[in-house]
Amino acid sequence: MKRAVAVDIGSPEGGPRTVADAVHQRLRADLMGGRYSPGEALRLEPLMARYGCGISPLREALNRLAADRLVRAIGQRGFQAAPVTLAEMWDVMRLRQKLEGEALAGSIEGGDARWESEILAAFHRLAKAPPPGHDRADPDSWERSHRDFHAALISACSSEWLLHFIGILYGHTERYRRIRFERTMPRKLVRDVEAEHRALMDAVLARDKRRALKLLTDHLEKTANFIAREFAAAEAMEAAPRRRGRAAA
Amino acid sequence: MKRAVAVDIGSPEGGPRTVADAVHQRLRADLMGGRYSPGEALRLEPLMARYGCGISPLREALNRLAADRLVRAIGQRGFQAAPVTLAEMWDVMRLRQKLEGEALAGSIEGGDARWESEILAAFHRLAKAPPPGHDRADPDSWERSHRDFHAALISACSSEWLLHFIGILYGHTERYRRIRFERTMPRKLVRDVEAEHRALMDAVLARDKRRALKLLTDHLEKTANFIAREFAAAEAMEAAPRRRGRAAA
DNA sequence: TATCGAATTATTTTGGAAATTTTCTTGACG
DNA sequence: CGTCAAGAAAATTTCCAAAATAATTCGATA
Numbered sequence: 001m002k003r004a005v006a007v008d009i010g011s012p013e014g015g016p017r018t019v020a021d022a023v024h025q026r027l028r029a030d031l032m033g034g035r036y037s038p039g040e041a042l043r044l045e046p047l048m049a050r051y052g053c054g055i056s057p058l059r060e061a062l063n064r065l066a067a068d069r070l071v072r073a074i075g076q077r078g079f080q081a082a083p084v085t086l087a088e089m090w091d092v093m094r095l096r097q098k099l100e101g102e103a104l105a106g107s108i109e110g111g112d113a114r115w116e117s118e119i120l121a122a123f124h125r126l127a128k129a130p131p132p133g134h135d136r137a138d139p140d141s142w143e144r145s146h147r148d149f150h151a152a153l154i155s156a157c158s159s160e161w162l163l164h165f166i167g168i169l170y171g172h173t174e175r176y177r178r179i180r181f182e183r184t185m186p187r188k189l190v191r192d193v194e195a196e197h198r199a200l201m202d203a204v205l206a207r208d209k210r211r212a213l214k215l216l217t218d219h220l221e222k223t224a225n226f227i228a229r230e231f232a233a234a235e236a237m238e239a240a241p242r243r244r245g246r247a248a249a
Numbered sequence: 250m251k252r253a254v255a256v257d258i259g260s261p262e263g264g265p266r267t268v269a270d271a272v273h274q275r276l277r278a279d280l281m282g283g284r285y286s287p288g289e290a291l292r293l294e295p296l297m298a299r300y301g302c303g304i305s306p307l308r309e310a311l312n313r314l315a316a317d318r319l320v321r322a323i324g325q326r327g328f329q330a331a332p333v334t335l336a337e338m339w340d341v342m343r344l345r346q347k348l349e350g351e352a353l354a355g356s357i358e359g360g361d362a363r364w365e366s367e368i369l370a371a372f373h374r375l376a377k378a379p380p381p382g383h384d385r386a387d388p389d390s391w392e393r394s395h396r397d398f399h400a401a402l403i404s405a406c407s408s409e410w411l412l413h414f415i416g417i418l419y420g421h422t423e424r425y426r427r428i429r430f431e432r433t434m435p436r437k438l439v440r441d442v443e444a445e446h447r448a449l450m451d452a453v454l455a456r457d458k459r460r461a462l463k464l465l466t467d468h469l470e471k472t473a474n475f476i477a478r479e480f481a482a483a484e485a486m487e488a489a490p491r492r493r494g495r496a497a498a
Numbered sequence: 499t500a501t502c503g504a505a506t507t508a509t510t511t512t513g514g515a516a517a518t519t520t521t522c523t524t525g526a527c528g
Numbered sequence: 529c530g531t532c533a534a535g536a537a538a539a540t541t542t543c544c545a546a547a548a549t550a551a552t553t554c555g556a557t558a
Contacts, residue, residue, distance in 0.1 A: 017324030018511065020312075044540070054513035056305060059541085063269075063309045067316030069413075075266030076519055078540060088409070095410050102347065160337070161344050164318075165414050267541065293510070303543045308511085325549055327510060 020057035027051070027061050031070045032171050033140060034178035036081040042071060043078065068168045070175070082175075086231050089176045093224040096169045100220070101213050103154035103162050108209050111156035116205055122152040123201050131190045132181075143174065149197060153204055153216075177223065180230035189226075196222070269306035276300070276310050280319045281420050282389060283427035285330040291320060292327065317417045319424070331424075335480050338425045342473040345418045349469070350462050352403035352411050357458050360405035365454055371401040372450050376443060381434045392423065398446060402453055402465075426472065429479035438475075445471070 016022040027047075030036060047058055066073040072080050107115065126145040135141045147170065157163060196219045203212035265271040276296075279285060296307055315322040321329050356364065375394040384390045396419065406412060445468045452461040 020511080021324060048513095055541095056308070056512050056514095059305070060308060060312045060511095063312045064316045067313045075270060076540065077521095091408050091410050095408055098351065159340050159344060161340050161418070169410070269541080304511090305542055305544095309541095325510065326551095 018057065019053050020060040023051045023053055023057050024061035024064055028065060028070060028171070029140065031065065031081060032175045032178065033143075034175060038081055038084040038179065040081045041078060042080055068171070070171065082172075084176060084179060086228060089173075089227055089231070090224065092169050092172045092176070093220055096166065096173060097217050097220050099162060099166050099169065100150075100154060101216060103157040103159070103166060104204070104212060104216055105209055106158055106162075107154045107156040108204060108207055108212060110158055115152075115156040118155065119149075119152045119201055119204065122149040123197060125149075126197065127194060131187070132185045143178075147174070153200070173220075173223070173227075176227050180227050180234065267306065268302050269309040272300045272302055272306050273310035273313055277314060277319065277420070278389065280314065280330060281424045281427065282392075283424060287330055287333040287428065289330045290327060291329055317420070319420065333425060333428060335477060338422075338476055338480070339473065341418050341421045341425070342469055345415065345422060346466050346469050348411060348415050348418065349399075349403060350465060352406040352408070352415060353453070353461060353465055354458055355407055355411075356403045356405040357453060357456055357461060359407060364401075364405040367404065368398075368401045368450055368453065371398040372446060374398075375446065380436070380439045381430075392427075396423070402449070422469075422472070422476075425476050429476050429483060 016025060036042065042062065044055060044058060048055060051058065062071055062079045063073065065071045066079065070082055072082055074080065122145070126142075126149045129135075129142045129145040132142045133139065150170065151167075154163065154166065196215065200212060200215045200219060203215055265274060285291065291311065293304060293307060297304060300307065311320055311328045312322065314320045315328065319331055321331055323329065371394070375391075375398045378384075378391045378394040381391045382388065399419065400416075403412065403415065445464065449461060449464045449468060452464055
């Protein structure tokens with residue numbers, strides 16, 4: 001139950017050491033999982049009920065999340081799930097391309113045998129993981145493996161701060177993806193993604209920096225394009241019924 | 250008294266809207282100003298007295314600061330001012346070189362006349378500001394002008410997220426500088442820095458991207474070298490007395 | 499004299515209630 | 529019919545005290 005998600009704050013060793021840590025992790029996972037709509041008001045009483053805690057640790061968790069922009073704090077008007085815009089999605093993804101490219105280059109330069117083996121292991125776990133939304137007991141298992149794979153690729157980068165920022169951006173792109181795709185990722189797409197991951201891993205392990213960077217950039221670009229497409233579709237869905245009448249509640 | 254410092258969280262318009270916002274700003278300024286030693290325990294009761302508030306807004310402020318790593322939260326053991334290491338200083342500065350270079354390039358490409366004028370204005374305010382530590386009434390005035398100048402240079406960059414990260418890194422380098430330099434910056438150094446700023450501004454306004462990037466990188470590199478030198482000196486001061494006896498409290 | 503452990507003290511963390519602010523409702527007025 | 533203001537309701541923010549956890553003291557023991 002107390003799954004140890006890698007997080008910057010609080011839990012230096014294993015599980016969360018305080019209620020605020022635990023709520024922070026769960027809330028972060030729920031935000032990233034798209035379980036709150038963008039802009040949705042995060043009212044305190046319902047959240048206290050949902051996460052089974054008092055007001056203080058809840059507010060502390062929300063404040064941490066506000067600092068890395070997964071929630072917005074409005075000052076006397078509470079918190080809301082961060083809004084999403086197509087422009088911001090591109091901003092985040094473009095920056096991820098640059099930063100993750102930088103980190104991957106550094107990783108390829110400095111990585112040792114252990115780093116290589118962990119990439120292989122992470123890839124294997126990802127390949128064996130049930131596709132997104134197919135594990136009812138643990139709905140985020142594929143997502144976790146996916147995150148671990150991308151983290152393994154750049155883990156030999158020497159810049160702690162660069163990895164920190166990449167982690168924040170990753171959380172946001174993950175949220176964009178899951179808000180738009182919900183739980184429906186076509187089988188074919190899963191296979192395509194796996195092929196991209198394999199090609200990327202091969203290039204990295206071959207220490208072919210140029211090719212690896214190209215593959216990583218393309219991989220992220222493709223993801224961004226998928227999200228953008230869904231974005232346009234969702235906006236069309238929302239805009240159209242408004243002209244004819246009232247959208248369903 | 251309620252000075253409006255530009256901050257990400259909370260105050261969308263003018264001053265802070267909650268006491269948590271106010272405490273967050275003051276605490277952040279004090280951390281960046283080197284008024285807490287690295288690693289120093291930030292106990293709650295003294296801080297409540299110092300900032301004249303209850304426990305809740307104080308903890309919320311500390312949690313926000315923990316998220317961008319100006320304080321460390323240890324879980325059942327409270328908060329402490331972030332530790333400093335030479336390695337991290339270089340990590341932060343190297344990353345700042347890359348990110349701020351990226352932002353400056355984008356700014357030069359996309360900047361308009363208003364952007365140019367604001368650089369000029371910020372440079373002028375910086376040139377007229379009393380040197381660091383010379384304004385007793387407002388000890389941070391030079392620092393604020395300095396921050397504004399650097400912010401103006403890259404303000405035409407289109408990536409909101411890039412500017413956000415740069416702001417965080419800037420806060421850390423500023424802290425490193427002020428922890429080591431205290432309030433003693435030699436007159437000659439002030440003049441050198443001003444000359445660097447002017448050259449940088451000239452290159453930027455001439456839209457000479459290559460030269461501007463070079464000047465910016467060198468400027469930051471020089472700052473890092475100064476800090477590193479002071480770092481070594483401070484470590485020598487700390488290490489030496491320990492062998493002979495006990496250092497003064 | 500050093501070490502271990504129980505009791506004491508200090509500190510952090512948490513839940514709840516009071517105070518403050520915002521938001522909604524209602525009714526009067528132009 | 530729309531606008532505005534005053535009052536009521538709802539929500540956030542804050543203070544505070546109880547609970548939980550960590551640190552310290554002190555004495556007994558080897």
